Amino acid sequence: MATWKNLDTLASFDKLCSLKNHVDIAAALSGEEGGKRVADYSTPMAAGLNYNYAAKEVDETVLSALAQLADEAQLIDKFEELYNGAVINTGENRMVLHHLARRQLGNPVVVDGVDKREFYVAQQKKAADFANKVHAGEITNEAGEKFTTVVQIGIGGSDLGPRALYIALENWAKANNTFKMEARFISNVDPDDAAAVLASVDLAHSLFIVVSKSGTTLETLTNEAFVKDALTKAGLNPSKHMLAVTSETSPLAKSEDYLTAIFMDDYIGGRYSSVSAVGGAILSLAFGPEVFAQLLDGAAAEDQLATNRDLMKNPDMLDALIGIYERNVQGYPSTAVLPYSQALSRFPAHLQQCDMESNGKTVNRFSEPVSYVTGPVIFGEPGTNGQHSFYQLLHQGSDIIPLQFIGFKKSQLGVDVDIENSTSQQKLCANVAAQIIAFACGKEDENLNKNFKGKRPSSIIIGDELTPASLGALLAHFENKIMFQGFVWNLNSFDQEGVQLGKVLAKRVLAHNTDGALKVFSDLLNI
Ligand SMILES: O=P(O)(O)OC[C@H]1O[C@](O)(CO)[C@@H](O)[C@@H]1O
Numbered sequence: 001m002a003t004w005k006n007l008d009t010l011a012s013f014d015k016l017c018s019l020k021n022h023v024d025i026a027a028a029l030s031g032e033e034g035g036k037r038v039a040d041y042s043t044p045m046a047a048g049l050n051y052n053y054a055a056k057e058v059d060e061t062v063l064s065a066l067a068q069l070a071d072e073a074q075l076i077d078k079f080e081e082l083y084n085g086a087v088i089n090t091g092e093n094r095m096v097l098h099h100l101a102r103r104q105l106g107n108p109v110v111v112d113g114v115d116k117r118e119f120y121v122a123q124q125k126k127a128a129d130f131a132n133k134v135h136a137g138e139i140t141n142e143a144g145e146k147f148t149t150v151v152q153i154g155i156g157g158s159d160l161g162p163r164a165l166y167i168a169l170e171n172w173a174k175a176n177n178t179f180k181m182e183a184r185f186i187s188n189v190d191p192d193d194a195a196a197v198l199a200s201v202d203l204a205h206s207l208f209i210v211v212s213k214s215g216t217t218l219e220t221l222t223n224e225a226f227v228k229d230a231l232t233k234a235g236l237n238p239s240k241h242m243l244a245v246t247s248e249t250s251p252l253a254k255s256e257d258y259l260t261a262i263f264m265d266d267y268i269g270g271r272y273s274s275v276s277a278v279g280g281a282i283l284s285l286a287f288g289p290e291v292f293a294q295l296l297d298g299a300a301a302e303d304q305l306a307t308n309r310d311l312m313k314n315p316d317m318l319d320a321l322i323g324i325y326e327r328n329v330q331g332y333p334s335t336a337v338l339p340y341s342q343a344l345s346r347f348p349a350h351l352q353q354c355d356m357e358s359n360g361k362t363v364n365r366f367s368e369p370v371s372y373v374t375g376p377v378i379f380g381e382p383g384t385n386g387q388h389s390f391y392q393l394l395h396q397g398s399d400i401i402p403l404q405f406i407g408f409k410k411s412q413l414g415v416d417v418d419i420e421n422s423t424s425q426q427k428l429c430a431n432v433a434a435q436i437i438a439f440a441c442g443k444e445d446e447n448l449n450k451n452f453k454g455k456r457p458s459s460i461i462i463g464d465e466l467t468p469a470s471l472g473a474l475l476a477h478f479e480n481k482i483m484f485q486g487f488v489w490n491l492n493s494f495d496q497e498g499v500q501l502g503k504v505l506a507k508r509v510l511a512h513n514t515d516g517a518l519k520v521f522s523d524l525l526n527i
Pocket residue numbers: 155156157158211212213214215216217220269270271357496499
């Protein structure tokens with residue numbers, strides 16, 4: 001069994017700390033040697049992606065120290081224990097099984113006589129069969145007409161991942177003739193969210209998926225009631241328009257009010273659940289089950305790479321450890337995720353939850369305080385839009401913020417125009433290449449207002465095209481990166497106690513059970 005220790009008790013961490021400011025990336029990227037470095041500092045990911053870290057502040061010495069840290073922290077042993085069913089989520093006393101939703105990575109995991117891989121596959125099949133019947137017109141509205149739109153009602157992990165993946169593949173599916181149904185999402189308890197979505201869809205031809213693992217989330221239950229009210233007012237029977245994705249033990253599972261219920265379980269955390277029925281139902285309805293299966297295959301292939309003990313052949317662990325060096329040695333507070341792909345416009349928002357809900361913690365997995373910094377602030381927007389927004393601070397601001405670029409050689413739709421000797425896709429890619437060098441190397445100017453200090457590290461994941469498989473690989477890469485970082489920090493990355501207090505206080509406000517400052521704020525907001 002692996003031993004769980006705080007980062008600052010590891011000898012290899014001391015070694016790493018002695019390498020602060022060890023590499024000058026501007027120098028490392030200059031001249032012919034710089035070109036060689038760009039070609040060499042790259043490791044293959046699944047589905048044709050490549051992780052390039054030439055513009056990160058690492059060299060052979062830092063990489064070797066990171067490999068020692070990976071060994072001493074027993075990162076691969078811990079991953080093996082995780083996918084073989086150890087209770088890694090100590091806070092909730094649960095296993096962590098989202099990898100099993102894509103492939104059997106290790107030994108069978110059996111709970112109460114149920115093989116969990118078989119359970120996840122059975123639920124995927126249930127979602128696929130349901131989707132196929134909707135597409136074939138075997139499941140219709142009460143008038144016998146086909147459903148044309150699917151609306152997901154859920155929040156947090158029951159919204160962000162599925163929404164990001166849907167947006168990522170919408171154009172690809174249209175270009176590849178696999179687009180089946182328009183999807184929409186209702187998440188916020190702000191009534192304007194549900195009202196606007198409902199006003200934009202044809203209710204009579206809309207299916208609603210209520211997605212909540214717990215079946216108790218205030219926003220989701222409120223929005224479900226909101227939608228039921230709208231359906232009833234339109235003379236439609238809500239139970240003929242709704243299905244549920246939930247856990248078998250949740251209150252939703254007991255309801256008769258749905259066309260069907262598809263299950264997940266407590267061993268897949270909300271923010272890791274897009275590969276379960278939480279994402280599977282809506283993506284299978286929108287694009288067909290085969291597309292969802294391709295996404296799972298891409299994720300499974302990336303997971304396989306994440307089992308490699310050789311750091312240089314394990315892009316997920318390498319990315320994680322470079323992030324540890326940046327956070328705990330270089331002292332950088334934040335990380336920006338910058339996809340040069342409009343299709344990935346909601347991917348940073350998904351990673352915000354995935355990363356910050358997982359590693360935004362100050363006690364270790366034994367509930368003891370840690371005395372080092374943990375998860376960075378994650379934010380991002382697609383390029384080139386971000387360049388005209390917050391890049392000023394990234395280039396010349398007082399904090400150095402490491403950057404994670406993502407770029408593709410080809411667009412999804414393939415519709416483009418040549419203006420001034422380059423296509424729009426070439427302009428997009430030219431910008432990301434330029435930004436990497438601008439951030440790393442900077443530019444001297446006597447006028448300090450125009451001076452760029454450089455030394456701002458970045459990595460880039462490069463692929464041919466954003467497809468279901470490469471999207472699955474990308475998703476798994478970041479999930480695994482977050483997992484490895486949680487292991488290094490000795491955190492439990494799989495619970496989220498920090499979200500509870502606000503929920504409890506909101507209930508008190510709604511029950512008018514407040515005093516002091518909370519009462520005054522409640523009065524100011526007219527509750
Ligand atoms: O799927 P559920 O149980 O409705 O939970 C939704 C989200 O709420 C959270 O618990 C945070 O409040 C997330 O972790 C989760 O993804």
